[in-house]
Amino acid sequence: MSKPSLAALLLGTALYPVSLLAQPVLLDPIVLTSEEDAPGRIAASQAQIDDARTGTLEDVFRAEPSVTVGGGIAIAERVFVNGIDEQQLAVSVDGAPQNNRMFHHTGTNIIDPGLLKAARVDPGVAPADAGFAALAGSLAYETKSALDLLEPGRDFGGQVTTGLASNGDTATGALTLYGRQGPVDALAYGRRATGDAYKDGDGNSVPRTGADMSSHALKLGAQMGDWRAELGVLGFKDDALRPYRANLGGVISPRPTPESRRYVLDQQTRTLTLRRTATDGLLDPEIRIARSESALDTFDLATPDNATPDFNTGRADTVSVVVQNRFQLGEAELVVGLDNARSRGRYAGQFRGALLAFREDRTNTGVFAQARGSHGTVDYSAGLRYDQSRFTGVAGQSVDTEGASVNGALTWHVTDALRVNAGASSVFGGTQLASVYELDDFSAPDAYDALGATRGQNRVLGVEWSQGGTTLGAEVFRTRIGNVRKGLTARTLESDGFRLSARQDWAGGFAALRYSDTDVTLDGRGASSFDVRELGTIPGAMLTLEARHEVMAGLSLGGVVQHAIRERTGASDTDSDWPGYTVVDVYAEYEPAAYDNLTLRAEVTNLFDRAYVDRASYGGDFSEVVGQREPGRSIAATAVLRF
Template sequence: MKLSSTACLMAWAATFAATTAMAQTIELDPIRVEAEQAQEALGNTEVSQEEIEARNPSTVADVFAGESEITVSGGAAIAQKVLVHGIEESLLAVTIDGARQNKSAFHHTGNVLIDPALLKRVEVSSGIAPADAGPGALAGTIAYETKDARDLLEPGDTFGGLATTSYGSNGNDFRRGLTLFGGVGGYEWLLSGTKTSGNDYKDGDGNVVQGTEADVTAVSGKFAYTTDTGKRFEFSAEQVKDTGRRAMQAGPGGLFFARPDFAGVVGRPSVYREALSRRRSFTFNYTDEADDGGFSPDVQLTWNEQYIEAGGAVGTNDSLSGKVENEFQLGMGTLTAGVDFFHDTATGEGALNTGSPEEKLSNLGLYAQMRQDLNSRVSLSYGARVDSQRLTLADGQTFSDTGVSVNAQADVILSSSLTMNIGAAYSWGGYELSEASLINLGGAWTYGTPKASTSTSARIGLRWDQGPWAVTGALFYTKVRDVNDVLTAARTLSDLTTRGFDGSVGYYGDRGFVRMNLTYADVELSNVAIGSTAYYAGRPVGKMIGLEGAYEVSPQWRVGGTAEIALTNNDTAGVGGMTALPGYEVVNLYAAFTPRQNENVEVRLDVRNLFDETYAARGSDGIGNPTRIVALNESGRTIALIASLKF
């Protein structure tokens, strides 16, 4: 593609600033544009450790309870996909502890299988992504961060552990986990394992939803050494897999293909057989925690694999990626600059994948992001990155392209209580691999011409803070151009747009808080309302309301809850044979008790779906298609008892 002279100049200037920064270092106060309140109004949501613990998640859907702009599809863990403003996570840059993650190998399964047992926090940017967030951030980012041993060790201790067990009444779900950790003389280690098992759950009408049994196993380890001068070397390994019985229907070649995202397919009888979704990753990190603002680079190298064995759909997506970056403290702010790369491979491994069913995609990126306070009222974040890619298809064809991404955001104090936020970005996403399990399915593919995707995003909002009250409101817009249909060889192109409004009202007291979030996201594919089977693109969201609150009754007792309210979405009525999407209201409550005599013990009672609502989650696949698909209802009322012991 041809690069504009302005874009090239911005990228060159940012890179030049990085290479000359060492000679002008200076100590600075934290940049205000990075503050939590500014980030929220700019479309960057943080799910904190405190919020994760309050929500007590067993799946990724629980992590985002109460967040209206983030929706998660339903069913068992194998099927869950995360959507931000209705755009699927495969169009976002997703990382775990900074390590890039790739997508699933089959469109009826989720993209990034996660067990949230050790999650520390999650940061989500909608639409506008900084240059140092990594490549492929067409519609934003999702950054998961997990706990280290030092996050869990008590001061002065060299060994500890955390044991958790829980039982849920609906489906007889049994979850148990054990984490052991220690550290001495600069060395740290952590070993963790969780297992969740159960039966098929019942929906709010008391009907058993077959193919939804919980069967997730997760194991992980982290090992680190920090020198006396603050240089930290860390290696981590993780495997998460879901191996439950899932609904399958007959497909090509007389084989059965798993569709765990549906309750059934109209006209195709279902059988129930074991399917496997597995994610494995190995990551090395080097950081200099005694950074003095000079040259002390962060280095990361990671390999991860997504493997799917869903009946006749079998495939692997693997990725080798890495980065070297440095944060420079300049007289005018903080500059983060570096270089990153990835090499992804998608391989079909089923009985019907013929010939050499493999595609490869390589990327090399150069980036710089500046964050600064211009004065006491104006803070800025702006940057650029250049990415160069090479795509190799299964028939041997190769395609190369290079593109520039630029972004800019501002936080402007208008008065003692009112702040305005504004931002815009142009992102070059590049090529996309085909779905691994479908490459050369039933015969060699004859490809159309792939095209690099790009996006434009903008957001403007206001934030009002007065005492314990906080109110925000923002308009957002993201358009992704030339989204490739990766389910076929034809590479059909579409444009994907989401536009709408985010708002929140919160009261934050000394002993508790209550917050309401509201999101309206109008999602269109090729200028019409998007359907609920637009895989690797998005889903129809409409109007969503999230509620969350918590109150510390005493040092021993804490109560709280979340709610998700979806309003009827009429935009889909009559589009591709779809109907309007019905609304629903789901309320979850909890009470947690810590004995006065032993603060390391906690007993908790959760009541999920308190009013036994019968519903299919708004982000789920296939909803609103009653003539083709039997939608997958979510679990009805569940009473769960959880006990945890820290030692």
Template sequence: MKISIRARLLATATICVAAPIQAQEVIDLDPIRVEADEAQEALGNSEITTEELTARNPQSIKDVFSGESEVTVSGGAAIAQKVLVHGIEESLLSVTIDGARQNKSAFHHTGNVLIDPTLLKRVEISSGLAPADAGPGALAGTIAYETKDARDLLEPGDEFGGIASVGYGSNASDFQRSLTLFGRNEGFEWLLSGTQISGDDYEDGSGNVVPGTEPDLDAISAKLAYTTETGKRFEFSAEQVKDEGTRAMQAGPGGLFFARPDFAGVVGRTSVYLPALSRRQSYTFTYTDEAPEGVWAPTVQLSWNEQYVEAGGAIGSNRSLSGKFENDFDLETGILTAGIDFFHDTARGLGQLNTAGSKETLNNLGLYAQMRQDVTDRVSLSYGARVDTQKFTLADGAEYNESGLSVNAQADVVLTDSLTLNIGAASSWGGFELSEASLINLGGAWVYGTPEPSRANNARIGLRYDRGPWAVSGALFYTKVHDVNDVLTAGRTLFDLTSQGFDGSVGYYASRGFLRLNYTYADVQMSDTTISSTAYYAGRPVGHIFALEGRYDINPHLGIGGTAEIALENNDTAGVGGMSALEGYEVVNLYASYSPPANENVEIRLDLRNLFDETYASRASDGIGLPAVITQLNEPGRSLALSATLKF
């Protein structure tokens, strides 16, 4: 495997950025006191912080995970983007927004959870090892998105504020604008936010226009909260995000056109370009006690959300009503989180070809407990279990009832002042899975096979070195999901899904900057064969991924930085199901941000994306490596983006 001259130029630039960081005074970190509930990178628990999100300036969910090698995101417009962890699609993970469960997409050519990243506060990713209180269905881990409240944005003493931003990108003439207003009065808080992104189809690195990729996203959200003098907090949030641009479609059943925004085209089929809609709506109520006394620290949550898709003839809705009641018991030996949760999910086909009664329902009730404790100054443990019981009702009226036990255990052992051992294992019961909503009873009543509940076994072991400005970690991981159901057909064919490999990270952190290189190798297989790039609701072939991220603050008003992704050629796919080897690529993004000394509430930012004008398709994208069947969807070429943000 060879790395091109562009990668060598990138390495040279890395040394140039690292030099001024090394020349300055660095932070000499004290030895870390490991806490059991702290996310540990070597255990696959990573966090994208507010500061990192600000530096990445995300315009889409793909930008959120720039610099993360274990997370890959497919390409194209927002409607098509899917998130994968170690090559496993997010529909096999527990995905939450502010703690509220999110359901999957209603059509396999569209993304699962449509998100406007404007108000994201942090993102926590657990790859493989999910604790019991992460919720049901965490077969291959979790993705937890958390959004900002008014109190996160208000300056001390202020009762009203706002953030307005505008941005323009040269490649697709895309125009982004957002406005967020927020305030508080005594114990009351409120927040209103809106975002719009519009533009034209982008060009790839070869200068070819990629039809059907125009950005057309609208998002609006609101939050209301009241906190009593004793710390009891009541919060309600509502959000709608939709993408409704013109997308590529090809003829399908019944003479209808079906959207495939994840492809540039289908070989042998003429593409037409028609409007398609992907929409997520969410409403959540949460009660927490932020000043608990004794062992009583409850959280109560009730949420409803819908993923709705109109993709030509594929029209469907996935709805989820979910809730939980849990308490953190602050015991002498640690913190015990215990509770009960539930969900009621519905998948419904709504197209003209879906016959009457095209609906499936899935009900789940779970009981769980997770203990986190520092056994000694050097040993921390996290262990727990949950029991779930499900009722699955198919469109033909057949019912299936099953229950399952999930267990997990993790240990963090301080070997020396700078070296820590991490080890963990989990067996997670996933239960049943709804069929794809838009395909249920498509063209006639389905004759079902027998659905089976799924189960995943996960293991991970790694070391972390942390001393002074350096942080180095490495871990071996293994995830195997048994009896994954094919949800695209009534037959319910079963297969096993495996992802195994290595995560590594080397970081240098100083007072005015950092430089970090992440590396992931994931060998993803379906029933002991390298997985296809069209294994929907399962995974994608990943291989070797490098992700580089850095930032240097020249002074308090001017900062520079960037990210890079390098995917090495993946030969494992050659000859598998008609696939070819997957080409490697190197993509570099740079930025500079400036706040005038006279007005620090203004930020001007310049982004240079895809610096080398690389022509490539994301390693996570659908249909790559199948040139005889699918024309792959290339990512945007070089783009110069200018944005301005005003805080008031």
């Protein structure tokens, strides 16, 4: 599967024509190693977040092959990092831990890109202050506040965003209002997207895929002497008829199912943060209380033969408290803290005519310390956590576990142009909660005896060379998660592979080529997408090319090319390989000089109208599974007016 020679040839070919224009101008990169304490960190640039303002998370990470997002519609999007499902990462929104235990036919954390200030991924090795159970790394989202958007000298502002896409006649509208009065600041945000079912690249309508999404945010802040308090409320809702399995076009199987059912997905995150803003290097405390909840209800449709159809309700929530202090000790920084989180998964419904209700709980208390600093030509980061985890099963069974987690990373600046990064971690994950729609009658006294404490082992080694406007990078990685939960059995999930990257900057623009080749196995053997559902995906080899250029003042052109290389199935129970595909997205963005508060954008997604199922979507390795195809060509226009 791995084709390093092909990747190297492509990297060199892409660099040659633009190297003649090289000048050291850097514009909003996704960098392979963006922070010395975080080997392999992937951070979406502000430009990429802005590009996705009327889109979804798939649009945010489109140019990064190591972060794949499956699902053709927003509620089905799942994020995978190096082929590992986000359920195996520590995911946070504004520092609030997310409970990722949701239905495998839907996404677990839906984030509106219009709210995003930052999106950062630490693949594999994550710091101790990223949170509990960062088994395969961490994924952190930060949302905007009024202070991020207010222009200098102004106390009030706003922004209106409108968009229209031809495929599915999808209309998007968003309004943001923000301001401050004395020590108080506030931001209010609302967005609505509606549309019809989109068409795939063959011109066929993909049923029940029309946009029907609402999101909102309220952020309040207050300065109280040396302290600042912040309250945040974020929400997302999708309520519509969807395919019976929301992430699939259908399944050809002996057991027939209806074509559609109603899905109601509602996610909420609430945070209250208090921190000291006037610091002396020794007293820089922060206290954060948060609650995150995902609620998913599905309702089968009544028929003449069944007046009381099945229904399912699932709730996954986490209530957390974090108390930490940041010490500045010379050139070193030390974060020390305590966190506690109570997480629940609850299911209730009528399945095949039977009324059912199940619940699992987990409470975790941890202490952590993370040091970051530099010594000479070496930057370092090292951290330690110790967690006590109490798990309660469906019938009240108790499983108590405890363990330590350790991480370390070094960046050696060999020369001004060359640096080498290395990182490793061993992460305790306790006993995992089941996904709420996977809960069952686990009432036997010994039902959970086979589940040991989950532990992730991660290794990262990378090198980066940067000279003038040229940057080259390479990295190898390996993740192994032992005792990962699959029903009531413990499995071993592994991901290993490498990344290559090349970037050329010139006056007014850049081009970046990124290649990722990843193998995912379960219990040491090739796995199918069915085997690794809620654990991972089979990304194989992916290549992306991102380019952006300012043609003239206020006018920029750019685009992203995604190429998935054909991947042979390694599982014994599959009968199809994953086909390759190439998708091209292009855009033009204009900010008129006479109207510096207006941004106009025109784009064409899937320019060549390819019919394909995203590599990270489920079912591509089974002939009896009809994958959910991505949208075909779409022409879209967006306008952003700031006032």
